[in-house]
Amino acid sequence: xxxxxxxxxxxxxxxxxxxxxxxxxxxxxxxxxxxxxxxxxxxxxxxxxxxxxxxxxxxxxxxxxxxxxxxxxxxxxxxxxxxxxxxxxxxxxxxxxxxxxxxxxxxxxxxxxxxxxxxxxxxxxxxxxxxxxxxxxxxxxxxxxxxxxxxxxxxxxxxxxxxxxxxxxxxxxxxxxxxxxxxxxxxxxxxxxxxxxxxxxxxxxxxxxxxxxxxxxxxxxxxxxxxxxxxxxxxxxxxxxxxxxxxxxxxxxxxxxxxxxxxxxxxxxxxxxxxxxxxxxxxxxxxxxxxxxxxxxxxxxxxxxxxxxxxxxxxxxxxxxxxxxxxxxxxxxxxxxxxxxxxxxxxxxxxxxxxxxxxxxxxxxxxxxxxxxxxxxxxxxxxxxxxxxxxxxxxxxxxxxxxxxxxxxxxxxxxxxxxxxxxxxxxxxxxxxxxxxxxxxxxxxxxxxxxxxxxxxxxxxxxxxxxxxxxxxxxxxxxxxxxxxxxxxxxxxxxxxxxxxxxxxxxxxxxxxxxxxxxxxxxxxxxxxxxxxxxxxxxxxxxx
Amino acid sequence: xxxxxxxxxxxxxxxxxxxxxxxxxxxxxxxxxxxxxxxxxxxxxxxxxxxxxxxxxxxxxxxxxxxxxxxxxxxxxxxxxxxxxxxxxxxxxxxxxxxxxxxxxxxxxxxxxxxxxxxxxxxxxxxxxxxxxxxxxxxxxxxxxxxxxxxxxxxxxxxxxxxxxxxxxxxxxxxxxxxxxxxxxxxxxx
Numbered sequence: 251x252x253x254x255x256x257x258x259x260x261x262x263x264x265x266x267x268x269x270x271x272x273x274x275x276x277x278x279x280x281x282x283x284x285x286x287x288x289x290x291x292x293x294x295x296x297x298x299x300x301x302x303x304x305x306x307x308x309x310x311x312x313x314x315x316x317x318x319x320x321x322x323x324x325x326x327x328x329x330x331x332x333x334x335x336x337x338x339x340x341x342x343x344x345x346x347x348x349x350x351x352x353x354x355x356x357x358x359x360x361x362x363x364x365x366x367x368x369x370x371x372x373x374x375x376x377x378x379x380x381x382x383x384x385x386x387x388x389x390x391x392x393x394x395x396x397x398x399x400x401x402x403x404x405x406x407x408x409x410x411x412x413x414x415x416x417x418x419x420x421x422x423x424x425x426x427x428x429x430x431x432x433x434x435x436x437x438x439x440x441x442x443x444x445x446x447x448x449x450x451x452x453x454x455x456x457x458x459x460x461x462x463x464x465x466x467x468x469x470x471x472x473x474x475x476x477x478x479x480x481x482x483x484x485x486x487x488x489x490x491x492x493x494x495x496x497x498x499x500x501x502x503x504x505x506x507x508x509x510x511x512x513x514x515x516x517x518x519x520x521x522x523x524x525x526x527x528x529x530x531x532x533x534x535x536x537x538x539x540x541x542x543x544x545x546x547x548x549x550x551x552x553x554x555x556x557x558x559x560x561x562x563x564x565x566x567x568x569x570x571x572x573x574x575x576x577x578x579x580x581x582x583x584x585x586x587x588x589x590x591x592x593x594x595x596x597x598x599x600x601x602x603x604x605x606x607x608x609x610x611x612x613x614x615x616x617x618x619x620x621x622x623x624x625x626x627x628x629x630x631x632x633x634x635x636x637x638x639x640x641x642x643x644x645x646x647x648x649x650x651x652x653x654x655x656x657x658x659x660x661x662x663x664x665x666x667x668x669x670x671x672x673x674x675x676x677x678x679x680x681x682x683x684x685x686x687x688x689x690x691x692x693x694x695x696x697x698x699x700x701x702x703x704x705x706x707x708x709x710x711x712x713x714x715x716x717x718x719x720x721x722x723x724x725x726x727x728x729x730x731x732x733x734x735x736x737x738x739x740x741x742x743x744x745x746x747x748x749x750x751x752x753x754x755x756x757x758x759x760x761x762x763x764x765x766x767x768x769x770x771x772x773x774x775x776x777x778x779x780x781x782x783x784x785x786x787x788x789x790x791x792x793x794x
Numbered sequence: 795x796x797x798x799x800x801x802x803x804x805x806x807x808x809x810x811x812x813x814x815x816x817x818x819x820x821x822x823x824x825x826x827x828x829x830x831x832x833x834x835x836x837x838x839x840x841x842x843x844x845x846x847x848x849x850x851x852x853x854x855x856x857x858x859x860x861x862x863x864x865x866x867x868x869x870x871x872x873x874x875x876x877x878x879x880x881x882x883x884x885x886x887x888x889x890x891x892x893x894x895x896x897x898x899x900x901x902x903x904x905x906x907x908x909x910x911x912x913x914x915x916x917x918x919x920x921x922x923x924x925x926x927x928x929x930x931x932x933x934x935x936x937x938x939x940x941x942x943x944x945x946x947x948x949x950x951x952x953x954x955x956x957x958x959x960x961x962x963x964x965x966x967x968x969x970x971x972x973x974x975x976x977x978x979x980x981x982x983x984x
Contacts, residue, residue, distance in 0.1 A: 315817045378835055387828040394824065485827060488834030507937050563865060564943045565852040565935065629917050646918050649882070659882040662914040 269298025271410035274419030338376035413459035469740020476733030483725035595714025638676030645670035854933035873981030885968035
C-alpha cells in the first residue's frame with residue numbers, strides 16, 4: 251500500500267486521500283477524485299478521506315465491492331425499483347383478483363390485450379418475482395457496502411484531524427476571513443464565546459479548532475442500519491414460525507381446525523352477527539338514503555378457541571380444552587398464544603335443515619299428511635313418519651345443478667340442496683320416486699299419488715376468519731424507529747467547525763458546516779463581536 | 795534496511811488478505827440472505843409432503859366393507875395408494891372405476907388403495923360407493939384435517955406410498971388407467 255506522507259505536517263495518509271487527514275492540505279495528485287479545481291473551494295464531502303478504496307481494484311471481490319459501493323449504482327437501482335413498483339400498480343396484482351377465476355382469462359377479459367401481455371410477462375405477481383426480489387436485495391447490498399465504505403474513512407478522518415490546519419485548506423473553505431493585528435486577548439475572547447455556544451475547543455501551538463455536533467455526521471449511517479433491519483424483518487416473513495397468514499371458514503355451531511397450527515387449535519363459531527345502522531335514527535337517515543339500503547354497522551363472530559390435548563392421531567376427534575372465548579369484530583381480533591383471528595368475510599343464510607311434507611297429489615290445499623326434517627350436514631338414510639309413511643333418501647345434492655342431463659352437486663355445502671326421495675306409502679313395498687329441492691317438486695313417473703313439498707327450512711351463517719401471526723412486526727417497527735432516529739440525527743443537528751489560525755501579523759478564520767450555513771454565520775458573528783477579527787466571507791456567494 | 799522493507803511488505807500482504815476476507819465474508823452473508831429469500835419464495839406454495847418425504851400417519855373411520863378404523867401405520871409393509879376425492883368432483887368419478895378394476899389384482903400383490911372423501915356427510919359417500927360398487931376402503935375426512943396435513947389443494951390428488959411409508963409419487967388431477975397401473979407397480983412391495 252502506497253502511503254502518502256503530507257509534505258506540510260508529516261502525517262501519513264492512506265492511499266487515495268484527497269485532503270490530509272491531520273492538517274487538511276490538499277494532496278496534489280489526488281484532487282481529481284473529488285473534482286477539486288485550482289482557485290475553487292474544496293469539496294468537503296467525507297472530509298476528503300480515502301473512501302471507497304477505489305484504489306484497490308484487483309480481485310473479483312474488490313470489483314463487486316466497488317460496484318455496490320458506488321452511489322451512482324445505488325441511485326440507479328432505486329430508480330429501476332421505483333419504476334418496476336409503479337408498473338405493478340397498473341393492473342391489480344393476482345392476490346386482489348377474485349379467487350375463483352382463471353387469472354389468464356381474467357386479465358384478458360378485464361383489461362384486453364394489455365392485460366394479456368401484463369399476465370404473460372408475469373407482472374401480475376410482480377412483487378414476489380425473482381427479479382424484483384433481486385433488485386431489493388441489490389439495494390440492500392448497496393446500502394450496506396456503500397455505508398461501510400464511507401463510514402470507516404470518514405470516522406478515521408474526523409479522528410485524525412488536528413487543530414493546526416494548512417493555509418490552503420483554510421483559504422479554500424467556504425467561510426473564510428483574514429484579519430491583521432489581532433491581540434491574544436481578542437483570540438481568547440472569540441474562543442470563549444465559541445465555548446459558550448457549546449463548541450468543543452482543541453488547541454495546538456496557538457491554533458484553535460472549535461467543533462460541535464459531530465454526531466450528526468453519523469445520521470445517514472444510523473438511517474441505513476434502520477433500513478437494513480427493516481429489510482431483515484421483511485425477509486423473516488418467509489420463516490413460517492415468524493409469519494402466518496391463512497384463512498378458515500366456520501359454520502355456526504361448528505368447530506373447525508385452525509390451519510397452520512399443526513392441528514393444535516380449533517375454533518368454534520357460536521354465532522355470527524351482522525348488524526345494520528338503525529333506519530329510524532335521525533342521525534343515520536341521510537346516509538342510509540344516500541347508500542340506497544341498509545348500512546352494516548357490525549360484523550361479529552362469537553367464537554371459542556380450543557386446544558387439542560393428548561396425543562390424538564390426525565383424523566381422530568381430539569380432546570379439546572377451551573383456551574379462550576370472545577367476540578371477533580372487524581379490526582378487533584381474538585388473540586391466543588401468539589395467533590390472532592380476524593373477522594374478514596361471511597356468508598349469510600346457508601341452509602341448515604329443511605322440513606318436507608307429504609300431501610296427496612290432487613289435494614289443492616296441499617294438506618300435510620306427514621312431515622320430516624332433514625339435517626343437511628348429517629342427513630339420515632331413512633325417516634319413519636306418522637300415518638305409516640316411510641321416506642328413504644336415495645340421492646342428496648348439497649349444491650344441486652344439472653350436469654349434462656344428470657343431477658349433480660357442485661360442492662359439499664348445502665347452498666342449493668335437492669333430494670331424490672323414495673316415498674313408501676303406508677303398507678306399500680314399492681316406493682314412489684320424488685325429486686324435491688328449493689322451488690322444485692318433480693314427480694319422476696307422473697303417476698305418484700303423493701307429493702313431497704318443502705314446508706320449512708332453517709338457515710345459518712358462515713364466518714370467514716383470517717389467521718395471522720406476525721412476529722416480524724416488532725423487528726420492522728424497530729427498523730423504522732432506527733431509521734427515524736438517523737433522520738433526526740442528521741437533519742436537526744449540524745456538524746460545525748471553526749478554525750482559528752494565527753498568521754505572521756494576525757489570524758485566519760475559517761468555518762465549515764455540513765448544512766445550515768446561516769446558522770454557523772450567526773454563531774461566528776456572536777463570537778467575534780467586539781473584537782478586531784473580521785467577519786467571515788461566504789466565498790461561494792461572492793463567486794456567484 | 796532490508797528487513798524493514800520486508801516487514802512493510804509483509805504488513806501490506808496481511809492487510810490485503812484481511813481486506814479480502816472482510817469483503818468476501820460480507821458479500822457471502824448478503825448472498826446467503828438473497829438465496830434464502832428466493833428459495834423460500836419459490837417453495838412457499840409447494841407442498842410440505844412431497845416425493846421422498848415420509849407419509850404422516852392418520853386414522854379415520856371406514857365407511858364401507860367391514861367398517862372399523864383405518865390408520866396408515868396399520869398398512870406399513872404394504873404399498874398404499876392414497877386418493878383424495880369427493881362425490882361432487884367430476885374427474886374423481888372418472889378414475890374411481892379404474893381403481894376398482896385394478897384393486898383385486900394389486901391387493902394380492904400387497905398394495906392397498908385408500909380413498910379419503912372430502913364430503914360433508916356419510917350418506918352421499920355411501921350412495922356413491924353403492925352405485926360404483928367400490929370394494930377398497932373408503933374413509934371420510936370430516937374436518938379436512940388429513941387434507942390439511944397432506945397439504946392437498948386440488949381434487950382428485952393421489953399419493954403413492956411404498957412399503958417403507960415413503961411417498962414415491964404425487965399426482966394432482968385425474969389419472970388414466972395406464973398411468974394408474976404404472977404407479978401401482980412402483981409401490982409393489984419387493
